[in-house]
Amino acid sequence: MLExxxxxxxxxxxxxxxxxxxxxxxxxxxxxxxVSLMAEGHHDAGFPQLWCAAPPGAQxxxxxxxxxxFFRPPYVGHRGWLGVRLxxxxxxxxxxxxxxxxxxxxxxxxxxxxx
Numbered sequence: 001m002l003e004x005x006x007x008x009x010x011x012x013x014x015x016x017x018x019x020x021x022x023x024x025x026x027x028x029x030x031x032x033x034x035v036s037l038m039a040e041g042h043h044d045a046g047f048p049q050l051w052c053a054a055p056p057g058a059q060x061x062x063x064x065x066x067x068x069x070f071f072r073p074p075y076v077g078h079r080g081w082l083g084v085r086l087x088x089x090x091x092x093x094x095x096x097x098x099x100x101x102x103x104x105x106x107x108x109x110x111x112x113x114x115x
Contacts, residue, residue: 001037001039001045001048001086001090002024002037002039003088004092005024005035005037005050005095005099006024008092008095008096008099009026009034009099009103010026010086011029012099012100012103012106012107012113013111013113014028014029014111015027015028015103016029016030020033020036021036023036023038023039023080024036024037024039025037026058026099028103028106028107028108028111029111031110032106032107033053033106034052034053034099034102034103034105034106034107035050035051035052035053035102036050036051036052037049037050037101038050038051039086042047042073042074043074045062047085047086047087048085048086048087049073049084049085049086050083050084050086050095051073051076051081051082051083051084051104051110052081052084052098052099052101052102053079053080053081053082053100053101053103053105054067054080054081054101054105055080055092055101055104055105055108056080057075058080058082058101059072059081061083062082063082068085069084070082070085071083071084071085076082082098082102083110084098094103100113
């Protein structure tokens with residue numbers, strides 16, 4: 001799980017990885033967080049999960065479409081971040097899209113990718 005997420009995130013421009021609050025976290029230009037992985041879960045939510053920045057409205061839309069897989073994460077959910085359950089079968093193409101969207105949400109305009 002970590003290796004696949006690392007491959008996805010580090011393929012984006014000027015991305016670095018380091019631990020933040022004990023979890024692998026990816027940053028744009030070393031400053032702006034866009035993805036965090038809680039492989040062992042977070043507090044009472046003992047399932048593996050990904051937290052990522054999301055474009056405006058995406059959090060609400062994805063939770064409404066599939067509330068069993070997507071959720072509003074604590075601490076950052078009020079800023080529109082999205083939580084994704086990673087237990088069960090993971091669609092890595094979908095995770096790559098979510099990570100790219102997260103990157104584009106926080107990256108300076110000159111670094112943003114286009115799909």
